[in-house]
Amino acid sequence: MIARIRAALKQLRRRAERQRLLARAIRRRRQITIVRDRTGGIGPRDLLVFTTLRNEAARLPYFLDYYRKIGIDHFLIVDNASTDGGSDFLAQQPDVSLWRTQASYKAARFGMDWLGWLLFRHGHGHWCLTVDPDEFLVYPHCDARPLRALTDWLESSGTRSFPAMLLDMYPDDALDAKPYAPGEDPFSIARWFDPANYTIRKNRTYDNLWIQGGPRSRTFFADDPLAGPALNKIPLVKWNRRYAYVSSTHMLLPRGLNRTYDEEGGEMASGCLLHAKFLSTFGAKATEELDRRQHYANSREYRAYQAGLMGRSRLWCAQSQEYRDWHQLEDLGLMSRGHWA
Amino acid sequence: MNVRGTLAPDAATWNARVPAAARNHNPVANNSGASDAVRLGVVMLCHAALDLAARMARIWASGGAVVMIHVDSKASKNDVAKMRSALADLDTVRFSHRIACTWGDMSLVHATQNAARQLLDEWPDTTHVYLASGACLPLRPVSELRAYLAQDPTADHIESVDAREGRWTAGGFDMERFLLWFPVDWRRRRILFDRLVQVQRRLRIRRRLPAGLSPHLGSQWWCLTASTLRAILDDPRRSTFEAFFRFSWIPDESYFQSLARIHSIRIENHSLTLAKFDPFGRPYLLYDDHLQLLAESRCFVARKIWADARGLYAHFPATTDAGDGRDAATQPDSSLMASVFDRAVARRRLGRPGLYMQSRFPAKDRENGKTSAPYAVFQGFSDLFPQFEDWLATRIDADVHGHLLGPGEVEFSGRPEVGPGALSTHPVLRDHDPQGFLSALIRITRRMQAFQFSPRDNQALNWFIVTDPNARLMVVTGAWVVPLLQSDMPFDDIRRVAAQLQRIELDQQTALRSVWVKAQVRSWDLSEFLDDPERALKTAVQMADPRAEPGEDLPVMRDVAGLPDFLRRLRNAGLHQRVTGLFHERSDSSKGGGLG
Numbered sequence: 001m002i003a004r005i006r007a008a009l010k011q012l013r014r015r016a017e018r019q020r021l022l023a024r025a026i027r028r029r030r031q032i033t034i035v036r037d038r039t040g041g042i043g044p045r046d047l048l049v050f051t052t053l054r055n056e057a058a059r060l061p062y063f064l065d066y067y068r069k070i071g072i073d074h075f076l077i078v079d080n081a082s083t084d085g086g087s088d089f090l091a092q093q094p095d096v097s098l099w100r101t102q103a104s105y106k107a108a109r110f111g112m113d114w115l116g117w118l119l120f121r122h123g124h125g126h127w128c129l130t131v132d133p134d135e136f137l138v139y140p141h142c143d144a145r146p147l148r149a150l151t152d153w154l155e156s157s158g159t160r161s162f163p164a165m166l167l168d169m170y171p172d173d174a175l176d177a178k179p180y181a182p183g184e185d186p187f188s189i190a191r192w193f194d195p196a197n198y199t200i201r202k203n204r205t206y207d208n209l210w211i212q213g214g215p216r217s218r219t220f221f222a223d224d225p226l227a228g229p230a231l232n233k234i235p236l237v238k239w240n241r242r243y244a245y246v247s248s249t250h251m252l253l254p255r256g257l258n259r260t261y262d263e264e265g266g267e268m269a270s271g272c273l274l275h276a277k278f279l280s281t282f283g284a285k286a287t288e289e290l291d292r293r294q295h296y297a298n299s300r301e302y303r304a305y306q307a308g309l310m311g312r313s314r315l316w317c318a319q320s321q322e323y324r325d326w327h328q329l330e331d332l333g334l335m336s337r338g339h340w341a
Numbered sequence: 342m343n344v345r346g347t348l349a350p351d352a353a354t355w356n357a358r359v360p361a362a363a364r365n366h367n368p369v370a371n372n373s374g375a376s377d378a379v380r381l382g383v384v385m386l387c388h389a390a391l392d393l394a395a396r397m398a399r400i401w402a403s404g405g406a407v408v409m410i411h412v413d414s415k416a417s418k419n420d421v422a423k424m425r426s427a428l429a430d431l432d433t434v435r436f437s438h439r440i441a442c443t444w445g446d447m448s449l450v451h452a453t454q455n456a457a458r459q460l461l462d463e464w465p466d467t468t469h470v471y472l473a474s475g476a477c478l479p480l481r482p483v484s485e486l487r488a489y490l491a492q493d494p495t496a497d498h499i500e501s502v503d504a505r506e507g508r509w510t511a512g513g514f515d516m517e518r519f520l521l522w523f524p525v526d527w528r529r530r531r532i533l534f535d536r537l538v539q540v541q542r543r544l545r546i547r548r549r550l551p552a553g554l555s556p557h558l559g560s561q562w563w564c565l566t567a568s569t570l571r572a573i574l575d576d577p578r579r580s581t582f583e584a585f586f587r588f589s590w591i592p593d594e595s596y597f598q599s600l601a602r603i604h605s606i607r608i609e610n611h612s613l614t615l616a617k618f619d620p621f622g623r624p625y626l627l628y629d630d631h632l633q634l635l636a637e638s639r640c641f642v643a644r645k646i647w648a649d650a651r652g653l654y655a656h657f658p659a660t661t662d663a664g665d666g667r668d669a670a671t672q673p674d675s676s677l678m679a680s681v682f683d684r685a686v687a688r689r690r691l692g693r694p695g696l697y698m699q700s701r702f703p704a705k706d707r708e709n710g711k712t713s714a715p716y717a718v719f720q721g722f723s724d725l726f727p728q729f730e731d732w733l734a735t736r737i738d739a740d741v742h743g744h745l746l747g748p749g750e751v752e753f754s755g756r757p758e759v760g761p762g763a764l765s766t767h768p769v770l771r772d773h774d775p776q777g778f779l780s781a782l783i784r785i786t787r788r789m790q791a792f793q794f795s796p797r798d799n800q801a802l803n804w805f806i807v808t809d810p811n812a813r814l815m816v817v818t819g820a821w822v823v824p825l826l827q828s829d830m831p832f833d834d835i836r837r838v839a840a841q842l843q844r845i846e847l848d849q850q851t852a853l854r855s856v857w858v859k860a861q862v863r864s865w866d867l868s869e870f871l872d873d874p875e876r877a878l879k880t881a882v883q884m885a886d887p888r889a890e891p892g893e894d895l896p897v898m899r900d901v902a903g904l905p906d907f908l909r910r911l912r913n914a915g916l917h918q919r920v921t922g923l924f925h926e927r928s929d930s931s932k933g934g935g936l937g
Binding site: 141144145146148149152153156157158163164165194195196197198199200201202209211212213215217218222224225226232260261262263264265266267268269270317318319320332333334335336337338339340341 | 619620621623625626628629630647648649681682684685686688689690691692693696697698699700701702703704707708709710757758759760761762763764765766767769770773774777778781782784785
């Protein structure tokens with residue numbers, strides 16, 4: 001009986017948290033101002049991408065291209081005070097709606113308040129993919145089937161959310177050895193990844209899995225590997241305006257959305273977000289972001305990066321594997337097709 | 342009742358109904374007299390994606406079949422109007438009276454009955470009726486299907502498995518579908534549904550079956566001869582059967598399947614429609630990348646096609662005929678296709694053993710394989726033989742590691758900076774998820790993994806290893822005393838450390854002696870081991886790798902002189918030895934010379 005009451009109280013607390021997050025996102029809608037509004041053209045079945053970014057002009061052409069190819073219909077992007085002209089480029093794209101803000105990224109829960117509002121306003125009833133401009137979704141059969149095939153299948157099997165673990169990709173050389181040119185496939189340079197270096201724990205409050213590890217944990221965070229970033233992400237969700245991302249795209253409320261794994265031994269479908277962060281553009285970014293101190297845990301990540309970069313700017317090791325395709329990631333057990341044959 | 346007599350083959354009038362274009366499209370029908378004897382009618386059940394359904398209807402009609410379409414009355418008026426106008430030019434496509442359909446409900450049976458009745462009334466010379474859905478794609482030309490049916494025109498092609506014996510369903514109810522009452526919808530009122538089943542089971546409620554009815558189950562999609570279908574529709578006890586099936590579960594998988602057993606002359610117990618179901622009872626969707634498999638299956642009809650699978654819609658129907666007409670009636674063989682889906686089902690239900698990842702995180706003891714391959718754990722050996730790791734590496738076919746779970750850096754074989762699969766050597770990261778660490782190491786490596794273990798190491802995996810059938814655990818209990826013997830620590834500290842290690846090992850022993858042990862375990866206490874180290878070592882090595890030949894040269898053993906005396910001192914200092922075995926007494930008498 002007491003356990004039940006306790007569980008009910010926890011549930012109430014989670015609901016209160018979700019409502020607080022939603023209220024906050026709605027309140028902060030004033031922080032972002034519309035630059036190009038093309039949301040009127042969003043059709044009822046369209047697949048949407050939600051992104052917040054800053055000074056990512058070099059990455060944008062490939063980013064848009066990649067997601068257009070797998071069938072994204074519309075991009076909703078918040079530009080956080082870019083100064084590199086990326087904003088103009090985005091405003092010219094026919095399938096991009098652009099917002100702009102000068103407000104603090106950190107104070108807006110690392111941009112999630114802004115995206116929370118856009119998801120609330122435009123995401124309801126759509127399959128929404130919330131990614132950073134350096135995250136590229138790989139899902140089962142992505143070489144043969146468009147994303148819509150996946151979302152149709154998820155929907156027909158009653159699934160509302162699709163997990164995709166963040167997979168840090170890196171070059172086999174020093175990070176700045178090969179310069180990255182706009183429009184180029186970042187994974188032609190950053191082709192390597194850690195095949196098995198991941199730890200998993202279950203978070204009992206939100207029921208999500210907490211995945212850590214990867215190359216960052218053995219290099220930048222070698223002294224304190226548990227301070228490394230979380231790699232679990234749930235970027236693709238059939239959105240409802242009652243939903244809210246709690247911490248980046250790592251977990252959601254209501255927490256049923258986080259149960260993307262089977263506990264009876266079977267495998268559910270999952271993908272990977274290939275992370276194209278570790279390119280030649282990284283050093284400059286780390287310096288800039290460090291000055292702004294706008295990132296998670298007082299930019300601890302970037303500080304560790306920079307300290308690490310001075311010593312060894314190489315993430316590659318003899319055990320790194322070269323990326324081939326989604327089949328390879330599935331064989332390694334990093335993702336799974338579940339029963340989507 | 343025999344209606345076959347009324348069906349005088351009259352190919353000329355039949356062909357007059359088929360559009361000229363369709364007849365030309367149909368080489369086999371024209372040059373094969375046999376298939377002319379088959380006049381195919383198709384009952385098509387549609388509820389969504391009506392534009393696609395219209396295309397399918399056109400394929401059937403232009404192949405020379407007559408089509409009766411039932412559209413769910415819940416479909417939007419606009420869509421239905423579009424569908425009607427898209428098919429307006431086809432004389433052989435008609436629409437039946439529309440009723441509202443619910444999944445797994447009697448309404449689907451009624452819709453089928455109505456449409457079949459209308460079809461047989463409007464085209465009384467039909468010989469076969471095929472039940473298809475709007476998402477069923479004919480893979481082979483309709484003429485080939487007709488040629489196939491013509492080979493044995495009296496056979497009914499319907500999957501019909503005895504509910505009493507066949508485990509046809511994927512985990513659902515078999516006989517209980519018919520013996521319990523199912524008044525509520527499973528999809529919408531799941532909790533009430535489950536409660537009702539529980540209550541009926543507890544009250545041992547059993548419905549009485551109508552006399553002569555033997556419940557059979559099978560795929561919803563069938564092809565019956567017109568005579569069988571008429572017999573089912575005109576059955577004088579139809580209302581009795583309907584009243585019975587109305588309260589059984591998913592009657593559209595059992596109504597025709599059971600009644601065909603009563604009325605059919607000969608049943609071919611298979612469905613001509615390739616339709617596989619996932620573990621949750623949903624039909625599998627087919628995509629463009631299945632094209633090759635579908636073509637090779639030579640099935641006549643497949644479902645369910647993803648609405649945007651343009652490649653499939655463009656390619657099929659495609660003839661399997663090499664051109665000479667001989668292959669036109671080849672037998673379908675869906676085994677290859679089935680194995681693809683069966684593998685997917687297995688992956689969803691059982692997963693890959695020893696895999697822990699973002700979408701597979703089994704609860705304790707639900708792993709279906711805690712690890713993916715056999716591995717060997719040597720406990721205490723490295724305390725007795727300082728060079729044991731190197732020695733063992735040359736004796737068995739395995740990657741031999743040091744203390745993987747030791748307090749310091751992870752001792753991977755060869756002591757690299759980064760372990761196999763880029764596993765970190767950082768103990769904090771390992772101890773954050775030791776189970777994931779060990780299972781990942783075993784999954785990512787090709788050879789067997791062997792590692793050293795001792796009570797000084799992280800003990801978090803004791804139960805995991807002991808309950809894992811892949812583990813081969815060789816233990817020398819009390820071996821941790823030997824390094825202490827040579828330690829120059831103050832005796833008081835030694836006593837404290839010994840007490841601690843002994844307690845840890847005793848804890849582990851409770852796991853090793855429990856009834857849950859699934860690992861292969863061989864345990865010696867220190868005195869037993871020292872009785873005949875050579876033989877014990879050989880046993881241990883061959884347990885880890887049965888093909889290994891340890892040879893004669895033992896690794897160098899630590900000096901155990903003075904051990905009985907040391908143990909006596911420990912005992913006198915208040916520490917009862919419970920894991921080293923009976924040492925002092927034997928050493929005093931028989932082995933005194935060897936050890937003392």
